Amino acid sequence: MDDSIYLVLENGAVFKGKPFGARGEVIGEIVFTTGMTGYLETLTDPSYYGQIVVQTFPLIGNYGVIPSDFESAKPWVSAYIVREWCQEPSNFRSEGDLDTFLKKSGIVGLYGIDTRELTKIIREHGVMNARITADPSGLDKAAEESGSYRIEDAVESVTCPTPRITEPGEENYRVVLWDYGAKENITRELSKRGCTVICVPCSSTAEEILSLRPDGIMLSNGPGDPAENTGIISELKELCRSGVPIFGICLGHQLLALAQGARTEKLKYGHRGANQPAKHMPSGRVYITSQNHGYAVVSDSLPEWAELSFINANDGTCEGVTYINMPAFTVQFHPEACGGPHDTSFLFDRFIALMDAYKA
Numbered sequence: 001m002d003d004s005i006y007l008v009l010e011n012g013a014v015f016k017g018k019p020f021g022a023r024g025e026v027i028g029e030i031v032f033t034t035g036m037t038g039y040l041e042t043l044t045d046p047s048y049y050g051q052i053v054v055q056t057f058p059l060i061g062n063y064g065v066i067p068s069d070f071e072s073a074k075p076w077v078s079a080y081i082v083r084e085w086c087q088e089p090s091n092f093r094s095e096g097d098l099d100t101f102l103k104k105s106g107i108v109g110l111y112g113i114d115t116r117e118l119t120k121i122i123r124e125h126g127v128m129n130a131r132i133t134a135d136p137s138g139l140d141k142a143a144e145e146s147g148s149y150r151i152e153d154a155v156e157s158v159t160c161p162t163p164r165i166t167e168p169g170e171e172n173y174r175v176v177l178w179d180y181g182a183k184e185n186i187t188r189e190l191s192k193r194g195c196t197v198i199c200v201p202c203s204s205t206a207e208e209i210l211s212l213r214p215d216g217i218m219l220s221n222g223p224g225d226p227a228e229n230t231g232i233i234s235e236l237k238e239l240c241r242s243g244v245p246i247f248g249i250c251l252g253h254q255l256l257a258l259a260q261g262a263r264t265e266k267l268k269y270g271h272r273g274a275n276q277p278a279k280h281m282p283s284g285r286v287y288i289t290s291q292n293h294g295y296a297v298v299s300d301s302l303p304e305w306a307e308l309s310f311i312n313a314n315d316g317t318c319e320g321v322t323y324i325n326m327p328a329f330t331v332q333f334h335p336e337a338c339g340g341p342h343d344t345s346f347l348f349d350r351f352i353a354l355m356d357a358y359k360a
């Protein structure tokens with residue numbers, strides 16, 4: 001029996017591969033990530049909602065499935081593509097292999113294709129949609145149909161349904177984490193620093209958030225086109241007037257910029273991986289960062305009370321903003337790392353310092 005399955009790109013390119021994980025037809029936006037490790041964090045990062053993720057590193061899964069490393073309770077990718085998945089993972093923390101995990105989670109996987117060639121196509125053409133199908137007839141139609149796919153209601157689909165509190169041993173700060181699809185490691189980094197973290201759904205209003213009497217507000221990462229979150233953006237405008245310290249990561253960074261009148265744009269193929277260089281503008285120092293985004297804040301559109309604090313050293317796009325009209329700063333990369341380097345975890349200490357100043 002021929003168990004081949006096909007990946008059909010919106011531009012008509014076809015790759016014939018083999019299935020792993022769950023079986024089924026999927027459409028999604030196809031993106032690549034260059035991280036050599038951190039596949040569990042990638043799979044369970046809610047920011048990948050609606051996307052078919054390609055790992056450029058050729059062998060994935062060799063340390064198995066380790067639930068305590070997850071960034072959320074389950075994988076969110078629409079489908080997962082690797083050159084080769086490891087059938088015999090070896091790690092003392094591993095609880096199983098990738099194939100079984102993806103099957104259990106209902107995530108379609110495809111392996112055995114030239115992921116290097118696929119990545120080159122995405123890099124040249126830019127990000128596009130794709131379909132995975134087992135049906136070899138009608139591949140042209142599959143390509144055509146995938147063109148109209150759009151990721152919709154992304155944040156609403158991944159946010160926590162009800163508030164959730166994580167308490168550290170000793171509470172020094174109370175942080176409201178506005179959950180647009182937050183990675184678990186944001187909470188871990190805050191808890192480590194003595195923060196009680198109250199995670200609230202994306203539909204929360206500024207009034208509800210302020211009624212929790214936060215010492216600081218954390219704007220999380222999350223999926224989709226930032227500009228579509230018009231409700232959150234208008235609530236954010238109000239939060240900005242409260243004087244409570246704000247720290248935004250990735251989608252949170254984009255939403256605060258939008259609330260302050262800046263624009264966002266879609267990048268050609270985004271930044272996804274664990275070795276993206278972010279240059280700190282005041283010092284000129286370059287930090288290696290973990291990233292996963294397809295949109296960016298347009299630097300030229302920032303208001304005069306917003307200072308460009310980081311740029312991507314590869315393409316010069318905006319990677320961070322410090323606001324001078326309020327105690328707020330945001331970054332496009334992931335200081336919480338996971339997977340990736342911890343070079344910029346000092347930004348959480350900076351947030352703590354802002355909260356100290358606010359409390360005093």
Ligand SMILES: NC(=O)CC[C@H](N)C(=O)O
Pocket residue numbers: 047220221222223224225226249250251252292293294295296
């Ligand atoms: N990781 C994120 O928060 C991603 C933000 C946004 N969805 C983007 O792709 O740019």
